[in-house]
Amino acid sequence: MSGSGDIALIAGQGVLPGLIARAAPGLLVCEMEGTPSEIGTPETLRFRVERLVPFLDTLADRGIKQVVFAGALQRPRVDMELIDPRSAQLVPRLAMAMQGGDDATLRAVIEIFEDWDFQVVGAHEIAPDLVCAPGVICGAPSDRDRADMARAAAIVADLGRADIGQGAVVAGGLCLAVETLPGTDAMLDFVHLHKGLRDDLKAASGVFYKAPKPGQDRRADLPVIGVRTVQKAAAAGLSGIAFEAGGVMLLERDAVIAAAQDAGLFLWACAP
Incomplete structure (x- = not known):
């Protein structure tokens, strides 16, 4: 360097x-x-x-x-x-x-x-501290969350191959939204506005997953998660946020973790 x-x-x-x-x-x-x-x-x-x-x-x-x-x-x-x-x-x-x-x-x-x-x-x-090693950072994803993460990861991989987006929201195995040109905030706002699509409105459900596109040059446009992302995911009634370890940057990590803990969301860096 x-x-x-x-x-x-x-x-x-x-x-x-x-x-x-x-x-x-x-x-x-x-x-x-x-x-x-x-x-x-x-x-x-x-x-x-x-x-x-x-x-x-x-x-x-x-x-x-x-x-x-x-x-x-x-x-x-x-x-x-x-x-x-x-x-x-x-x-x-x-x-x-x-x-x-x-x-x-x-x-x-x-x-x-x-x-x-x-x-x-x-x-x-x-700034290597911006990326995370694999592991659950805070909270505790349930078995259902883990299944939703796996489904969302498969969807994001397909989106990336088509150069469409880097994120998706899945709840109960159903894809509620994918990231397109308007970006992550717009996707999470959409999920917030359509909470009725989920069966159980009394409990938080659904996982937002984010990852680089397959074959993406990681020297530019690496995905990021910030405090606003956590706030939007909480407003959308999600259980937590999962992302590819080493492939997504946490902006202001301590603040992001604190926001997730305050909102009762898990943060999970998933092994690629």
Whole structure:
């Protein structure tokens, strides 16, 4: 691993970029215009996708050796009039990748950075405490919960192969919702609004399971679980949250565990 001064953080939205910045003080924070992070400073290097090549050249000139992507990045609206000639040569490559879905787009972006001799590393490599070893972290999943987890894991694997999403909710063996483009919060809100789909309304039931997509490049878009995820799962009346050990990051782990314990939810890092 390079020294922090050799690392550039491509910071998106959410709390993850701040956690990475604290884990590696002195790294160079970079933001894409239109997607500001929560850690921007006067020293933050801002760039436009239309001028991607000059941005890459700037990173090289500053002695950057490694690049880490962290946080949600919205697909930018490209202003064709702002594209410089060298960046224009990358447009067909990126456009083709975007037609293949999020995974293909991320792979193409990583390959471009690698073409400039940057080593792209995962956020969990900079801050390894964000991922968990296998085991139940808090609470106690029942046999029914374990069966629902297994069913949800199979569904998530199929979703991932189709590049659709990284999560699903299963209760009593029935799939109540899957994660699609609107994201995890929208999925859990849907389950909350449709509690009547479950047989037993008097007891919490159902498991939310989250995992990376099969074959996903884990250096970008690794799934995350935060306090808001726990709150949404509790509001949806679920028994707990299960996720792939080593493949999902817990943001602000102590706060997430405390929130789960307060809500009576289990947290379970499942062996892949």
